[in-house]
Amino acid sequence: MTSRALAELYRDHGHAVLRRARRLLKNDDDARDVLQDVFLELFRNPQRFEARSSIATYLFAATTHACLNRIRDAKNRTRLVAIEHAGRSQLAPARGETRALATEIIAGLSEDDAALAVYLYCDELTHDEIAELFGWSRRHVGDVAKRLRLRIMERVA
Numbered sequence: 001m002t003s004r005a006l007a008e009l010y011r012d013h014g015h016a017v018l019r020r021a022r023r024l025l026k027n028d029d030d031a032r033d034v035l036q037d038v039f040l041e042l043f044r045n046p047q048r049f050e051a052r053s054s055i056a057t058y059l060f061a062a063t064t065h066a067c068l069n070r071i072r073d074a075k076n077r078t079r080l081v082a083i084e085h086a087g088r089s090q091l092a093p094a095r096g097e098t099r100a101l102a103t104e105i106i107a108g109l110s111e112d113d114a115a116l117a118v119y120l121y122c123d124e125l126t127h128d129e130i131a132e133l134f135g136w137s138r139r140h141v142g143d144v145a146k147r148l149r150l151r152i153m154e155r156v157a
């Protein structure tokens with residue numbers, strides 16, 4: 001990828017990447033770091049964008065993964081999500097003990113499961129939207145979401 005092409009992508013999509021990072025990290029400095037990291041990674045490894053989806057979809061997923069990695073690496077998972085139980089498990093802004101439990105649960109998930117939890121419970125994306133982001137079938141998303149929900153409920157009970 002040329003510097004010119006990267007600059008154009010940055011100009012067209014940088015604001016969306018920054019907005020996504022701010023939403024997940026709740027910290028402007030960390031969000032700006034993720035913004036730079038996402039575009040630097042695209043510059044260094046342009047083959048990662050396989051054109052299976054739009055560049056906006058790729059950047060959305062790459063930003064989410066970068067934020068999740070930053071949260072894990074910084075042991076700062078408490079900024080992400082919390083668990084509330086109202087008939088069914090849901091992840092929502094965290095408070096007190098619920099925040100600690102959510103942090104512990106998210107910490108124990110694989111990268112894909114953690115991302116799926118954020119997309120499903122925090123972003124409230126549909127199974128179809130999540131399937132597009134992961135390149136999975138809608139059915140597979142449903143199966144993984146069901147297993148994830150059961151793991152969360154076991155942990156909360």
